[in-house]
Amino acid sequence: MKRIIITLFVLLSTFSSFSEGVREDYAHNKVYKIGISKLLAHPALDAIEEGIKDYLDSTDYAFEYDVQNANGEVTAASQIAQVFKDEGTDLNIGIATPTAQALANVCVDTPLIYSSVTNPTAAGLVGKGMENIAGVSDMVPVAAHLSLIMQIVPELESLGMVYTSGEANGIVLMEAMKAAAEDEGVDLITASVANSSEVRMAAESIIDRVDAVYVATDNTVISAITALSDVCMAHRIPLFSADTTSSYGTDVLLAGGFDYYASGLLTGEIVERYLEGENLEDIGVVYLDQESLEIYLNMDVASALGLTIPETIADSAAIVVSGGRVEEV
Numbered sequence: 585m586k587r588i589i590i591t592l593f594v595l596l597s598t599f600s601s602f603s604e605g606v607r608e609d610y611a612h613n614k615v616y617k618i619g620i621s622k623l624l625a626h627p628a629l630d631a632i633e634e635g636i637k638d639y640l641d642s643t644d645y646a647f648e649y650d651v652q653n654a655n656g657e658v659t660a661a662s663q664i665a666q667v668f669k670d671e672g673t674d675l676n677i678g679i680a681t682p683t684a685q686a687l688a689n690v691c692v693d694t695p696l697i698y699s700s701v702t703n704p705t706a707a708g709l710v711g712k713g714m715e716n717i718a719g720v721s722d723m724v725p726v727a728a729h730l731s732l733i734m735q736i737v738p739e740l741e742s743l744g745m746v747y748t749s750g751e752a753n754g755i756v757l758m759e760a761m762k763a764a765a766e767d768e769g770v771d772l773i774t775a776s777v778a779n780s781s782e783v784r785m786a787a788e789s790i791i792d793r794v795d796a797v798y799v800a801t802d803n804t805v806i807s808a809i810t811a812l813s814d815v816c817m818a819h820r821i822p823l824f825s826a827d828t829t830s831s832y833g834t835d836v837l838l839a840g841g842f843d844y845y846a847s848g849l850l851t852g853e854i855v856e857r858y859l860e861g862e863n864l865e866d867i868g869v870v871y872l873d874q875e876s877l878e879i880y881l882n883m884d885v886a887s888a889l890g891l892t893i894p895e896t897i898a899d900s901a902a903i904v905v906s907g908g909r910v911e912e913v
Contacts, residue, residue: 744821
């Protein structure tokens with residue numbers, strides 16, 4: 585009897601090891617279908633998408649992507665989420681707050697990883713019932729941005745800001761800048777928009793009352809950054825941005841932004857960590873390193889506006905536009 589029990593134990597152990605090996609092999613050979621919902625197309629969000637794919641394609645896993653663009657429409661984001669639910673995606677990625685929220689609301693049983701969500705808690709992506717969600721936050725240090733603006737415009741009394749009323753991160757960042765401005769005795773003059781086509785008109789409605797204009801990582805406004813910079817330049821008002829990526833080819837004077845391609849890589853890494861067995865609840869919110877902000881400085885715009893850039897800021901710039909040429913320091 586003892587010999588039979590020992591033999592049976594060995595057989596069960598062997599079968600268990602074989603089964604584990606099969607499951608591991610299956611996991612690495614399965615083609616995972618990933619739904620990627622992007623709020624709209626603009627350089628920062630496009631860079632995130634590229635970073636995600638580049639990272640995932642470098643792993644030992646195989647993926648099939650269904651990339652959808654909501655074109656800035658919240659209703660479209662919900663429709664995309666329903667498409668992913670009907671398709672039975674293995675995992676979803678929401679690039680920007682509204683798409684992540686839509687995926688969380690519709691695809692409740694599907695793992696969700698988000699990217700470029702400024703305040704995941706305020707967006708309802710953290711807490712009870714959100715255990716299968718994790719991602720990357722790009723919370724902007726608006727107080728540090730205001731400090732840079734005040735160094736370049738020392739007589740700053742009023743700061744203009746266009747934000748999206750229907751985008752959670754736009755509201756969060758507007759309120760954060762409002763608090764920072766109050767601390768510095770600066771009036772924040774705001775104008776809200778519902779979509780990118782309203783950005784030019786919104787800018788024109790406040791441009792005569794401000795000494796400078798600031799745009800945060802508000803996806804809808806950033807997608808119309810050229811219209812905003814055109815209005816600012818026409819009125820000789822300096823424009824400051826929280827997004828470096830979208831500043832190229834515009835009249836943005838200075839931008840202090842994250843490397844959004846790196847944000848995409850970090851998002852892809854979270855996907856891999858999940859597939860390797862980590863719980864999304866344990867991963868939680870991953871924040872971009874605030875010390876890794878890149879300074880973009882357009883000396884041509886500074887010259888056109890007659891502004892002197894402090895040496896400390898000029899020396900810290902990683903990207904400088906001068907004589908129409910872009911130089912990476």
